[in-house]
Amino acid sequence: MTTQTGHTEAIAASRVIGTSVYNTEGKSIGSIEDIMLDKTSNGIMFAVIGFGGFLGIGEKYHAIPWASLDYDEDKGGYVVPFSKEQLKAAPAYSINELAGADGESARDASYEYYKVTPYWH
Numbered sequence: 001m002t003t004q005t006g007h008t009e010a011i012a013a014s015r016v017i018g019t020s021v022y023n024t025e026g027k028s029i030g031s032i033e034d035i036m037l038d039k040t041s042n043g044i045m046f047a048v049i050g051f052g053g054f055l056g057i058g059e060k061y062h063a064i065p066w067a068s069l070d071y072d073e074d075k076g077g078y079v080v081p082f083s084k085e086q087l088k089a090a091p092a093y094s095i096n097e098l099a100g101a102d103g104e105s106a107r108d109a110s111y112e113y114y115k116v117t118p119y120w121h
Contacts, residue, residue, distance in 0.1 A: 016032050016035060016047075017033065017034060017035070018031055019031060019032050019077050020075070020076065020077035021049050021064075021069070021080060022075055022077055022079045022080070023079075023080060023082060023083060023084055023087060024080075025083070025084060026075075026079075028077075029049070029051060029080075030050045030062075031050060031077075032048065032078070033048045033049065033050040033061060033095075034048040034098075035047055035048065035066075036048060036063070036099070036103045036106075036107070038120070041119075043119050043120065044119075045063075045066075045103050045107045046064055046103075046106070046107055046110055047063075047064045047065075047066055048061050048063060049061065049064050051092070060092035060093070061092065061093050061094065061098055062087070062090050062091070062092055063091070063103075063109070063110035064080060064110065064114070065110055065114055065116040067116060068116055082114065090110075090114070091113055093106055
């Protein structure tokens with residue numbers, strides 16, 4: 001799956017985890033905590049982005065469709081095409097909830113909320 005600017009090169013998940021994520025205003029909104037994989041379709045379900053909290057306390061996790069992340073070399077991180085308000089209003093989960101029901105509930109809510117075309121159709 002390509003990003004908005006056509007990045008298609010493979011990258012190890014271990015290099016992606018911990019990478020900063022920025023919103024459309026250029027503000028850091030968190031970092032990639034994990035990547036959820038769809039074992040049956042071989043697709044990336046979503047990136048798990050940690051927002052807020054302090055030292056892991058009170059942090060919320062958001063499922064962001066992988067196709068929405070675009071790597072910006074100048075920032076050294078990913079940019080999502082969403083405003084601060086959109087991100088604050090987005091569905092949030094605990095880490096356990098993201099993997100519950102095979103991740104499909106969080107995936108479906110995320111793709112619907114962000115109006116991203118589902119990869120599985």
